[in-house]
Amino acid sequence: MRVVTNPHLYAVILAGGSGTRFWPLSRERFPKQLLQIIGEDTLIQQTVRRVLRVVPANRICIVTNQFQADSIQLQLVEWKEELKDGFILEPEGRNTAPAIGIAALRLVRRDPDALMAVMPADHVIQGDVKFKAAISVGCRLAQDGYLVTFGIRPTRPETGYGYIHPDLRARLGKRRGLCGYKVARFVEKPNLAKARLYLRKGNYYWNSGIFLWRASTILEEFAKHLPALLRGLKALNGMDQSGDAARQFATQYKKLKSVSIDYGVMERSSRSAVVPVDFSWSDIGSWGSLDEVVPRDKKGNVKTGNVVDLESRDSIVFADRRLVATIGLTGMVVVDTPDATLVCPKSRSQDVKKLVEILKRRGAPEHLEHVTVFRPWGSYTVLEQGPGYKVKRITVLPGGRLSLQLHHRRSEQWVVIAGTARVTRGSEVFDLRPGESTGIPKETQHRLENPKKEVLEIIEVQNGPYLGEDDIVRYHDDYGRAQKHPTG
Amino acid sequence: MRVVTNPHLYAVILAGGSGTRFWPLSRERFPKQLLQIIGEDTLIQQTVRRVLRVVPANRICIVTNQFQADSIQLQLVEWKEELKDGFILEPEGRNTAPAIGIAALRLVRRDPDALMAVMPADHVIQGDVKFKAAISVGCRLAQDGYLVTFGIRPTRPETGYGYIHPDLRARLGKRRGLCGYKVARFVEKPNLAKARLYLRKGNYYWNSGIFLWRASTILEEFAKHLPALLRGLKALNGMDQSGDAARQFATQYKKLKSVSIDYGVMERSSRSAVVPVDFSWSDIGSWGSLDEVVPRDKKGNVKTGNVVDLESRDSIVFADRRLVATIGLTGMVVVDTPDATLVCPKSRSQDVKKLVEILKRRGAPEHLEHVTVFRPWGSYTVLEQGPGYKVKRITVLPGGRLSLQLHHRRSEQWVVIAGTARVTRGSEVFDLRPGESTGIPKETQHRLENPKKEVLEIIEVQNGPYLGEDDIVRYHDDYGRAQKHPTG
Structure with a gap:
């Protein structure tokens, strides 16, 4: 142009x-x-x-x-x-x-x-x-x-x-x-x-x-x-x-x-x-103003993702991979994400702001970030966390490489589900293919890298008494990030 | 009595x-x-x-x-x-x-x-x-x-x-x-x-x-x-x-x-x-009739689980661990589960039946069972599935034991997150503690058992071209289940 x-x-x-x-x-x-x-x-x-x-x-x-x-x-x-x-x-x-x-x-x-x-x-x-x-x-x-x-x-x-x-x-x-x-x-x-x-x-x-x-x-x-x-x-x-x-x-x-x-x-x-x-x-200042810019269907609805609807009209239904089923809604907003769902009438969508303030005051993690978090090397998605463990799916883009790092309080198990993982663990370097796995004990220097041209995906299971993203010592990082920048 | x-x-x-x-x-x-x-x-x-x-x-x-x-x-x-x-x-x-x-x-x-x-x-x-x-x-x-x-x-x-x-x-x-x-x-x-x-x-x-x-x-x-x-x-x-x-x-x-x-x-x-x-x-024949039997709060709402509400009334909001946020609802039903969410006015709750028929006709798995499925030995929860992989959390009750089994088309990686796992793999039998893991190649006889008095929880990552529950050959089962009964 x-x-x-x-x-x-x-x-x-x-x-x-x-x-x-x-x-x-x-x-x-x-x-x-x-x-x-x-x-x-x-x-x-x-x-x-x-x-x-x-x-x-x-x-x-x-x-x-x-x-x-x-x-x-x-x-x-x-x-x-x-x-x-x-x-x-x-x-x-x-x-x-x-x-x-x-x-x-x-x-x-x-x-x-x-x-x-x-x-x-x-x-x-x-x-x-x-x-x-x-x-x-x-x-x-x-x-x-x-x-x-x-x-x-x-x-x-x-x-x-x-x-x-x-x-x-x-x-x-x-x-x-x-x-x-x-x-x-x-x-x-x-x-x-x-x-x-x-x-x-x-x-x-x-x-x-x-x-x-x-x-x-x-x-x-x-x-x-x-x-x-x-x-x-x-x-x-x-x-x-x-x-x-x-x-x-x-x-x-x-x-x-x-x-x-x-x-x-x-x-x-x-x-x-x-x-x-x-x-x-x-400026689409709220969910209610979305249909100023997004085309509605014949019944006045805006629907995306895995939605099954019976006879709703003038409503906005945003789903993702999870199923959202709606019946007979009028002028409603339903927004579903992996960790949180919102339901409100369009006329109240300005008040979403108030609701998020409440969440923030309560320290609810859902106000802050998604379960999928983007990083320079790719992204990670928290699939589940519970006492003493956290399960993540980690996606590393072709050529992407997490920092050389170490955790004091958690061990990690990695299972490759797609692509090839180049793993540095202490002084060893080895490749893993789908279905193969390795364990990273705590206090062990390690690095995860995608040496190939296809996307690498692994499941990471963390175990330990403390699983905060800030338990990380970073020795070398391709992306010039500060010492304590969370994860990878 | x-x-x-x-x-x-x-x-x-x-x-x-x-x-x-x-x-x-x-x-x-x-x-x-x-x-x-x-x-x-x-x-x-x-x-x-x-x-x-x-x-x-x-x-x-x-x-x-x-x-x-x-x-x-x-x-x-x-x-x-x-x-x-x-x-x-x-x-x-x-x-x-x-x-x-x-x-x-x-x-x-x-x-x-x-x-x-x-x-x-x-x-x-x-x-x-x-x-x-x-x-x-x-x-x-x-x-x-x-x-x-x-x-x-x-x-x-x-x-x-x-x-x-x-x-x-x-x-x-x-x-x-x-x-x-x-x-x-x-x-x-x-x-x-x-x-x-x-x-x-x-x-x-x-x-x-x-x-x-x-x-x-x-x-x-x-x-x-x-x-x-x-x-x-x-x-x-x-x-x-x-x-x-x-x-x-x-x-x-x-x-x-x-x-x-x-x-x-x-x-x-x-x-x-x-x-x-x-x-x-x-006979609580529908969500709308729930408040015949369940006490309402001062605003006429029935709320359970992780719900944050602003000014709703006469509504039923069922959440689980995921956050459900509602604003200004009147006479609505919102029901959230790990894989599916329903939103409808109470007055339309009889039509949930119709909706489930649609799901059934489409072969949507959400009509059939939950992501958590109960078995005689405990339960499993599907955390995520995608092309070539499936991630489950498996809970084995004290003394519980899955059948001695084998899969033709998938390998499995097990990471213990709580309790003690007694693993049979081929001719080996060994115990794993939290943070420890093992891999079960395809075509390998294996068994998972909880020998202790505390609950055992593992994360299982399955890899393979076919991950259906019916890829199972069962050699011995404590619960007398038929050869092809799904999982464990």
């Missing part, structure tokens, strides 16, 4: 997220952007493909955190080389302003004239040509010093979004049928009466959370409206993030003010502009 | 059942009687305890089939000795008349004056003293040659039960506040208008499916109303059920007429009587 836009344009994809709204399909460590909601690609894959229409892959920067980075890198492996310097890892999410600030500092250093298009990784946008046109208009205004937002024409009296009211007298140029305006005012999430009024008036737009500006402009505005945050970010910008310095970086980062770019800058700046756009957009 | 009733009284517990109505908690091979619905005991355990108030355990006869027998025997292990000759295994369910007929033939042989109290294994009855009184009155009438039914006073216009209308002019004796009547007529499941009429009139009773008669009387009535069936049953009564004869027995049994005792005998006989009783009774 020909990329014909501004040579100074960069894309900054915000890929953090708390994973609460699409729970149990999303988790704190596996948020919405990693889900395949519509089409073949996950949301972050779609976002990257969309962005590639306006910038090459080596001008994409992805801001995320260490817990989500493995999964994201695995999903974006197609652009592994181009993206290898493109990741910024936040030690902890501090809302959008710090993430955007740190990306801006990095970009001005790389290109003083950098324009940055900032967007969340987990929105659904349909209409790539219109998206490209909007970015093109945005670039023009950004070069003129504006902080550009993209406004979506409301289709319903939505109370879940902020609105942008343009100053219609202050038009800022027109191109390919689109024009921009200075912003008259930003409106926080309105009540229903107000939302209805805005919909009727027609000159109010949903705030899409997509922005475009010169990196230098946004930093000037940080200096004006968030000077302390900017100082903190500048201090961090010089810091090393590897080895022991990582902990210091994290400590400093967590001290940054947690503030959104909207509240911190956009609503205060005199340079805010809005470009009303005409691509189809949804 | 003192058993003070008739020395000729025997109890016949009908423990077949198709396992459809309480799916997915019940399965074809694990029907409702095996479920713990209310209280500490399962329904069949409750039924046996109730019956023990009127007969000793060695006068209990349980009619079931080979697929359910292991699970039932495991649940009734407390009375293992007394019940050892008490089981009648039907090769296939042929409705109630054949099951009752074969039990009657066996009882008259044992005691020509035998009275038999016949009841399903899966009803909930509260009020043991009242139950005992009813049986006492029933015995009197049975000795006088009546076919006694027990009638339940309706509490709602139920369309799911048959009704019995007594002939109030033909009173048959009174005892402890109860009396019997000759039956004027049996009414099949009525429509709602009729059900309302019966409720208003007050002299119509639900047919509880509990009966009492002399074994010789019911056989006389078989001779009159079901002569062909009786001949078939008599032919079977002399047949051996062990070894090769079992197949012949099964073939003959399957030729018997499938007919209910109500339709085949009771509705046609002039000797039918009814004793209106005052114990609380429910």
Whole structure:
């Protein structure tokens, strides 16, 4: 595909997220952007493909955190080389302003004239040509010093979004049928009466959370409206993030003010502009809004996976390999995952967030991650755990290799079920084929490796009084991970 | 407890059942009687305890089939000795008349004056003293040659039960506040208008499916109303059920007429009587009727297992170890099991049956049995299966021992996670402790045994091109099971 836009344009994809709204399909460590909601690609894959229409892959920067980075890198492996310097890892999410600030500092250093298009990784946008046109208009205004937002024409009296009211007298140029305006005012999430009024008036737009500006402009505005945050970010910008310095970086980062770019800058700046756009957009903020973007069947249902239904309508049923049987549902959401199931009416799907907060307070592991966890070398799935044992299926990609490691408190038994395992155990190295097995006593250095071109799968049975992922001493790791990074 | 009733009284517990109505908690091979619905005991355990108030355990006869027998025997292990000759295994369910007929033939042989109290294994009855009184009155009438039914006073216009209308002019004796009547007529499941009429009139009773008669009387009535069936049953009564004869027995049994005792005998006989009783009774015929017997919480919910709920009411949520999260449900049923989940409104819970029929037609394994299957030596749970492999957790009770066996097409790897495994492999015998493992190549005789007093648990990983339970050659079995009986 020909990329014909501004040579100074960069894309900054915000890929953090708390994973609460699409729970149990999303988790704190596996948020919405990693889900395949519509089409073949996950949301972050779609976002990257969309962005590639306006910038090459080596001008994409992805801001995320260490817990989500493995999964994201695995999903974006197609652009592994181009993206290898493109990741910024936040030690902890501090809302959008710090993430955007740190990306801006990095970009001005790389290109003083950098324009940055900032967007969340987990929105659904349909209409790539219109998206490209909007970015093109945005670039023009950004070069003129504006902080550009993209406004979506409301289709319903939505109370879940902020609105942008343009100053219609202050038009800022027109191109390919689109024009921009200075912003008259930003409106926080309105009540229903107000939302209805805005919909009727027609000159109010949903705030899409997509922005475009010169990196230098946004930093000037940080200096004006968030000077302390900017100082903190500048201090961090010089810091090393590897080895022991990582902990210091994290400590400093967590001290940054947690503030959104909207509240911190956009609503205060005199340079805010809005470009009303005409691509189809949804932030699919809850299960209930899924059918804004996913096609329904004749009865109004959205069903995926192993579902058997009798006479339901207007319902969303997400299953996986387990069987989900439904009878006579109306307007319901049923989401099944290997370790947790959600059932609620669509009208209550905003409250999933509350439910996940309860789980988090209780320390329920189901809020945090899936039973399948992705790693740079592949993935593992916890099949069962009980007193003194844990059973995992471990998948190692061709050429993948877990770290050379040792456990103090558990032994492991490995049975190969597919492919070939190259096992290092103490000073021995040997290969195992399906149906063959070996045992790794505690306190024994070992490594698991897939030397072949087919996927390796093993069943691992752990035994011991303590089976936490943090009982690991890592001697060598292909993926440069820190000493205590969990499993493999 | 003192058993003070008739020395000729025997109890016949009908423990077949198709396992459809309480799916997915019940399965074809694990029907409702095996479920713990209310209280500490399962329904069949409750039924046996109730019956023990009127007969000793060695006068209990349980009619079931080979697929359910292991699970039932495991649940009734407390009375293992007394019940050892008490089981009648039907090769296939042929409705109630054949099951009752074969039990009657066996009882008259044992005691020509035998009275038999016949009841399903899966009803909930509260009020043991009242139950005992009813049986006492029933015995009197049975000795006088009546076919006694027990009638339940309706509490709602139920369309799911048959009704019995007594002939109030033909009173048959009174005892402890109860009396019997000759039956004027049996009414099949009525429509709602009729059900309302019966409720208003007050002299119509639900047919509880509990009966009492002399074994010789019911056989006389078989001779009159079901002569062909009786001949078939008599032919079977002399047949051996062990070894090769079992197949012949099964073939003959399957030729018997499938007919209910109500339709085949009771509705046609002039000797039918009814004793209106005052114990609380429910056949809990569907999930929706569960809250007739199980206490609801303040919001009208019945919840068990790992459930996190926000603001639901009048709902039934059954979870197990997996997390089930519910928000804002009203009048819903959610039932979660390791391999299948059901979601439906209470008002549609009668249709669970239809759904299970669909699953059965599709050959879905979830209609047939649970991932955990009970055996005389313990149980196994399928944790996962995929192409070329299957992972099981196997539990062996103290002293339990699987058969000495061999598989042609799969190898097995065993890892002990609790207890001590005594392994026979070819000519070797050795013990394994937690964290130790061994491999059983295909075509190798092997046996797994628990020699200790604590439970043994192992993880078994099977590998091979065919992993069906029927790839087994059995050389010796402690439990006298047929050559091809699945697993262990």
